[in-house]
Amino acid sequence: MGISKTEYARRRRHLMALMEPNSIAIIPSAREQVRSRDTHFPFRQDSDFFYLSGFCEPDAVLVLIPGRRHGQCVVFCRERDHTMELWNGYRAGPEGVVERYAADDAFPIGDIDDILPGLIEGRDRVYYSMGRSAEFDRHIMEWVNTIRGKEASGAVPPGEFTDLDHLVHELRLFKSAAELRIMRRAAEITGKAHQRAMRACAPGVFEYQLEAELLHEFASHGARSAAYSSIVGGGANACILHYIENNAKLRDGDLVLIDAGCELQGYASDVTRTFPVNGRFSKEQRALYDVVLRAQEAAIAAIEPGNHWDDPHAASVKVITQGLVELGLLKGSVNALVKDGAYRDFYMHRVGHWLGLDVHDVGDYRVEGSWRALEAGMVMTVEPGIYVAPNNTRVAKRWRGIGIRIEDNVVVTERGCEVLTAAIPRTVHEIEALMEA
Ligand code: GLY
Ligand code: MN
Ligand code: MN
16 A cells, blocks of 8 residues: 555646646755754655655755656755665665656755756746745755856846645645545554543543553554644543643543544544543533534535535534534524624634645635635545533533544545544444443
8 A cells, every 4th residue: 555656756747737838846855853952853754745756855855847858857865875874774865766756867965056056047937835944945046046147148047936835735635546545544543543542541541541552553553653743631621622731630520532643654644532531421421422423414414526615614513503502501593603603612613624644734725715615535624522611601510621522534525425534433322332342
């Protein structure tokens, strides 16, 4: 399972077909980041660079030059170096990049100042994602200035700079069959991890111990990191949307909210389950849980080609508002409460986001001012929630401090949608049955 060399080449071809004639695209890799003194964070390739190359080393630059006779895909990368490889691991080197990543040509990164200005010279337009790295922005200007310095001898600097993001991100929004296979597997591993955490859960266990169960399961299936910092929030900690301290003891009678997903071959999964620490939902917990579950079902039912990005969200808002009115947490007419946004005290985020190489993946949500229509191949999360702040004195005490989110990953198909994470226990009955077993 993976993305083939030909698929990477196809992606580059698609991008080049979208570029204006006589242009060049410059895409830098990610850089290594210092964690402390001489240790680094685990290297994570830049998602755009990875999408277009599959190449996982730092200090590299991908250059695409549509129509160039001597090769349209040029890569600059680290040279092979016996000593450096002995200490720090393998490098592909320029030859390996040509062989294994289907580049037409590759050069040592140290030669980029001498070679790249010559590739840019004479092109009308440079595509580049400006503003991500001040240092690389400066390099781009230096290369252009090198050309300007030679104008008297006939060199022609580019006249236009265009942000590359839009073109690449539009491609990334639509997942191929191979990408979906990886995302399905990531969903499967993430599902195993959530079930493992449910089994390990009991009063007195610490939040970080459940996090450890998740990470163990991810890593033992080859997904060596989480796609984002895992959230394990017991009781009222679940009401802090991005709670990652994960250091409290889980208490009998509370719920615990786990939002965690693995990253597999660069692709994220993003799943939330909320379940009782002692294995049985209380009456209030179950009542709110079922509202969130119904909201999620309504949102998923609204996912099909032709519907708009906002339709699932609107469906979830309606069900949650109605549920909160029925339970007495909101008072008034459902339509008026929806219109006034009264639900936002309890449900303060949107129902989801695109999912892919980045957990909050790229792609526009609006097109020409309107919510975008859903199309087959788009992958999104569906994650409604209800969070009753512990200090919300406008509701009866028994509701306070309950936080619930249910999050699944969904791909739009030709006729509707497919829930990639459907196998993970989700209903009250399924969760209680698993925890009792
Ligand atoms: N885990 C981040 C999110 O659900 O968006
Ligand atoms: Mn999440
Ligand atoms: Mn999410």
